[in-house]
Each structure stands twice: as structure tokens, then as C-alpha cells.
Amino acid sequence: MPVHKLAASVLLLSVLFIAAANYLPDIPKTWDMKEIKRFHVPPYDRKVAVTYVPEEIYYALPEYKLYKTYPVYIYDKMPEGYLDSLKSLPPEIAVDFSKLTTDEDWIEAGRLVFEMPPNRSPYNALTFESAWVDSVGYETTKDGILPYLSYIQTPEGLKLGSTSCANCHTKILDNGQVVVGGQGDYPFDREFAFIIKKFDFPVTASMSTPLVYAPWSDPSVKEAWAKEDFVQTLMSTPPGVMTRQGTGTESPVAVPSLFGIRDIKYFDRTGLMKNENIGDLMRYAAFNQGMDMFTQYGAYIPMNGISSHSQITTEQWDHPFGYDAGRYSDEQLYALAMYLYSLEAPENPEKSPAEVLARGEVIFAEQGCVTCHTPPAFTNNMLLPATADFEIPDEDKETLDIFNVSVETDPYLSTKTRRGTGYYKVPSLRGLWMREAFFHDGSLTSIEEVLDPARLEPDYIPTGHVPVNKVFQGVPGHPFGMELSPDDKDALIAYLKSL
Amino acid sequence: MPKSVFTLILILFTFAVSAQEKDQVNLVSSEVSFVIKNAGINVDGSMEGLTANILFNPKKPQKGSISGTLDPATIKTGIGMRDKHLKNEDYFDVENYPQIKMQSNSLRKLQGNQYEGLFTLTIKDITREISLPFTVTEENDQFIFDTSFEINRQDFGLGDDSIILSDMVKINIRLTGTP
Numbered sequence: 313m314p315v316h317k318l319a320a321s322v323l324l325l326s327v328l329f330i331a332a333a334n335y336l337p338d339i340p341k342t343w344d345m346k347e348i349k350r351f352h353v354p355p356y357d358r359k360v361a362v363t364y365v366p367e368e369i370y371y372a373l374p375e376y377k378l379y380k381t382y383p384v385y386i387y388d389k390m391p392e393g394y395l396d397s398l399k400s401l402p403p404e405i406a407v408d409f410s411k412l413t414t415d416e417d418w419i420e421a422g423r424l425v426f427e428m429p430p431n432r433s434p435y436n437a438l439t440f441e442s443a444w445v446d447s448v449g450y451e452t453t454k455d456g457i458l459p460y461l462s463y464i465q466t467p468e469g470l471k472l473g474s475t476s477c478a479n480c481h482t483k484i485l486d487n488g489q490v491v492v493g494g495q496g497d498y499p500f501d502r503e504f505a506f507i508i509k510k511f512d513f514p515v516t517a518s519m520s521t522p523l524v525y526a527p528w529s530d531p532s533v534k535e536a537w538a539k540e541d542f543v544q545t546l547m548s549t550p551p552g553v554m555t556r557q558g559t560g561t562e563s564p565v566a567v568p569s570l571f572g573i574r575d576i577k578y579f580d581r582t583g584l585m586k587n588e589n590i591g592d593l594m595r596y597a598a599f600n601q602g603m604d605m606f607t608q609y610g611a612y613i614p615m616n617g618i619s620s621h622s623q624i625t626t627e628q629w630d631h632p633f634g635y636d637a638g639r640y641s642d643e644q645l646y647a648l649a650m651y652l653y654s655l656e657a658p659e660n661p662e663k664s665p666a667e668v669l670a671r672g673e674v675i676f677a678e679q680g681c682v683t684c685h686t687p688p689a690f691t692n693n694m695l696l697p698a699t700a701d702f703e704i705p706d707e708d709k710e711t712l713d714i715f716n717v718s719v720e721t722d723p724y725l726s727t728k729t730r731r732g733t734g735y736y737k738v739p740s741l742r743g744l745w746m747r748e749a750f751f752h753d754g755s756l757t758s759i760e761e762v763l764d765p766a767r768l769e770p771d772y773i774p775t776g777h778v779p780v781n782k783v784f785q786g787v788p789g790h791p792f793g794m795e796l797s798p799d800d801k802d803a804l805i806a807y808l809k810s811l
Numbered sequence: 812m813p814k815s816v817f818t819l820i821l822i823l824f825t826f827a828v829s830a831q832e833k834d835q836v837n838l839v840s841s842e843v844s845f846v847i848k849n850a851g852i853n854v855d856g857s858m859e860g861l862t863a864n865i866l867f868n869p870k871k872p873q874k875g876s877i878s879g880t881l882d883p884a885t886i887k888t889g890i891g892m893r894d895k896h897l898k899n900e901d902y903f904d905v906e907n908y909p910q911i912k913m914q915s916n917s918l919r920k921l922q923g924n925q926y927e928g929l930f931t932l933t934i935k936d937i938t939r940e941i942s943l944p945f946t947v948t949e950e951n952d953q954f955i956f957d958t959s960f961e962i963n964r965q966d967f968g969l970g971d972d973s974i975i976l977s978d979m980v981k982i983n984i985r986l987t988g989t990p
Contacts, residue, residue: 674852676850677849677850677851677852678852678854679890680849680854680888680890680893682849682850682975683849683850683893683975683976686850686974686975700895715896716896716899716900716901717892717893717895717896717899719892720892791891791892792890792892
């Protein structure tokens, strides 16, 4: 080979090598106060000033260490000596972010972030014996694995990890298939109810107030529930629904599907945060994985024992969800977002005849469903007033995507809770075939129930979440597609399940 | 004023009034419907509350005039919540604009029972001139006015760009009146 060609080849290889070795994506800054203010939709009560954790305090928190995790088995199916073998393993950092060279590398790193549990309890904090598993109603794989949880080997020893992204956003289908990114079915509320019963925990106001109180809530939210009522309400929460922080015991929230999340313009049922770029997805994860407990509403900070952002230190950290003191790094959150973008829905097993689907599609248009649930995302990505008498502030008309009609579902979540904005977003109907929770509060459990006019009747008891202290007046709102002939309704349902 | 001139004015005025009275058409019934494509499907709707003042002589249409109002709060499309939405400010804003108004500027005969009118149409605070064809049929001592025309809803501030909702709306009006 001529010398000049050899030199050119060496140069080219060098450039490629350097480029690969230094592959660094343009990672947005997660905790950028200007961006944080832009991506938040104002609270329902516009008089309440909302203040976020200052940048310097956020970035002073230690980054979570991404230690390797291991599957959690129910005890009957746990391999012999499994826990002892884990205990003998050294802690191992799962990802070296400086060595990621391709998008695929970042996506795989994101998968590990998705599975990384910020809550690291003693490994035997919960023991998954058959009786416990059956009572609470955990789903497991055929091998007896609980893919929502993980063991994590840390320098402090083996821990049972929970509250990872996977904890909420993993679903097991009836055929045992694990669907990562589907509407999760971990029974958080039922588990909590059983823990209260098993350990005879008192139900106190301090237990629930940080979770569900907002300055614009009814004052009764600060009162302790009667234990039996509290337990019964938690027990009624179906799979795919949870009393998440910032929601309400009277109005928990249905877990969303993450498939196609890039197409969704607002996060949360109430459209609390905007999704305009990958940085917004990173911010959403940072807030909802614990930091939102430090957001200040007027003078109120939900986090126990914190009355000022200056008190947020590792030493004073006492997160009600048991999160270790710390935060995700920007690299971790970027990888996580890349992973979420990469998720693909499983194959839809619903196979209706083409003519039925075609008829269903026509009914979908005739009934006006298509106006809000517009293809291809099957949402028009707009916010609807939660109540008919909600007066839309003028500034919202400029800054938000508002479809000015209320479908008049229960307004509690959007008017009484910290996630309340006065709006509900139009949810996407994609992947409806594998959902178990319908409406924002999971009061309904099937599309058939959604389209059943009986649910509007005052004496109707829904199959999903039913707060015992609430005078039920049926399940109001969204009265569409109810007065169809049986054949047309079947066709519409077949079409909806094909999406 | 000389008496003869006064008498002439009075005669002319009386003649004019009686000619107008003669051409007055009293509204007996009305139908207003519209069709718009949504996701490729025709959505039918209607409005009520029409009032009209019609002066029309088929032999002298150019002397006539037609004006009317319509109540957009009566809109019906078969889906109650959609109707509610259409009454909101992003569509008809019925609270601030309770009437749709039409007023003819000129009427002329085309051929047979076919006519053409130039009208000003006011929806919300937007007024535009439109040309519309109409027919007038005499049946059982009644005039039946029929017209069918299209408007672009966005020309009148009715909603925004939409990937599924057509801009063009076909409007059908039938008025029945007695001469």
C-alpha cells in the first residue's frame, strides 16, 4: 500500500476511534429552573405560589449509585440457596457511563436505570410466602419472579429494592408475558393495606397527609381515616391504579402506558407537566421519583420534617417512600429517557374480523370519538377543563393546548390534589386491549364498563376503586358510545381493542 | 309646500308601502341544517330559532330583500357534549354572540325559479359577503325558499386548524312563507 494511502487509512481509523471513544450525546440539564418553570402547568389554585428545589441544592445531593440488581422470587419458587448466593456477591456498578459509545449502549444503560430501585430496604423486609402473595394478589412470571422488584447488592449489604420505574410500569399478562412499559399492575395499595393489617400499623394523619394534602384540598384530607375505612378503600384499588404522591385517597390514579411516550404532549392525567423534549422526560422522572415531595406550595412542603428548601440535606433526609438520600445523575436520566423512547408494545393478540374492525372504525368517527382520540396517537394531546364551570385563565389560552369542553368525569383529582391543574388530558387509547384500569381514578376496569350506561346511574357500584367514605353517584362523565345497538357496540369495542 | 306636491308624496309613499306589504312573505316554518366532514364521516347538524324578514316578489326580485337571524345556542349534532363544545368561545361563543345574522344586499333572477343573492353573513364578530344561489317554489299558496351553500368555518373564527375536521361546511336552509 502506498505510504500516503496508509497514512490516510490510519488517520481515518484514528478519527473514527476518537469519535467513538468520545461519543457524548447532548445531555440536557435536568434541574434547570427556567425549564422547570416552563414545563409545569400551574396548580388548580392559581393563588398558591409554587417553588421548586433550587438548582444548587438539587445538584448538591449525591447521585444514586447504579449497582447491579437481581430478580426477586416468591419464596415457593426461589432457587435453593439463592439469597445466600446473592449475599456473597460483591457490590458491582452496573454501568460505566464514560464507556457508552452508541445509542444502543445508552438505551441498555437506561434499562438498568429503569430497574434501579431508589428504595433499598433490608432484603427480608417483605417475605413473599404463598399466603402473602395470594392475599395481596401479586402477579408473577411462570418462574415465580416479581419483575417489579429487585435485590440490589450494595456496600451496606443485600437490599430489597423497590419504587424503581419498573415497580410501577411493569405488567404481567394473563399468559405470563412481562410487558415493560405497559400499564403496571403492581398492587401498591393492596400491599399497603395488608401491611397495615399484618403489622397492625395505626392509620395516622401524618401517614397520609404528605401523600395527599394540597393547600387547596378540603381540610378533612388532613384528618386520619378510620383504619377499617382506609384499609377497605386501599383494598378496592384495582391493578394499574395507585394512591400516588400528590393524588388522593379518594382519587388514586391509573398508571399510564409508556409506549409511544414521545408522542404524548402532557404527562399525568391532569397534564401537570409538558413533554416538549427529552429534557422534559428527564425532569418528569426526577420530580416523580421523589423530588416532587420537596416542591413548596405556598408555605407547605409535603416532605416530612422539611419547612424550607435549605433543610434538604442527606442528614435530614427522611423520605416517606424510603428513598435513599440522593438524586439521579443527568446521565442516568438521559439514558432512562432513551430507553423509554425505545420501548415497543407487545403484539396485540386481539384478532377481530376485518369487517367488524372496519365497522368499528366508522362508529368511532360517527360517535365523535375521533375528535379527541385522534390517530395516530389516539389523543389530540389537549387538555379539557375538569369541570364545566372551570374558568380557563387567559394565560392558559396562550400557553396550553385547551379543548374547551369538559367531559365531566369526577373532578377530584384535578381540583383537590397537588397534581390538580383544573384540567384532564385526553388519554391515548393505544394499547387499550391490555389495560385493567379505566378513567383517571381507575373506578372502571374494562372498556365494556366504560360504555355501559348503567354506570351513570346513582346506585351503580363500579368494579374498580371505590372510596368507602364517598357517597357514590355512579361513575359520571364521558357519556359517549353508550346508546349503540349491541352489534355496533361490539364493533366499536373490537376496534378500540385493536389499537 | 303646495298641496299638490304633498298629495303626490303621500300617494307615492302609500304606493310604496302597499307594494312592500304586497311583497311581504310571512315566515311559516324554517329548517337549517349543515353537514361537515369529521374524520371522513359526514356529521349532520341543525340549528333553530330562525327569524326572518322577507320581502320578495318573484317578478321583481331585485326590489326584494331577505334578512334573518339564527340562534347558535340551538345547535344540535347528535352528541350533547359536542354541542356544548360548539357553543364555547372557540366555536360559536354563544354567550357573547347570541345571533348569527344574514342580510341581503342584492337579489337577482337567474332563470326559471333560480335566483342569486349577495348577502352579508355575520357569525360572531366577523362579517363577510357571500354569494348564494337559491330557488323559490310556489306550492299551495306558499313560497318555499331553498338554498345550499358552503362556507369555510375558519373564515368566521369557528375552531382552529384540524387534521380531522374539514374547514368547509355545507349549509342548507329552507324557508316556507305565505305571500
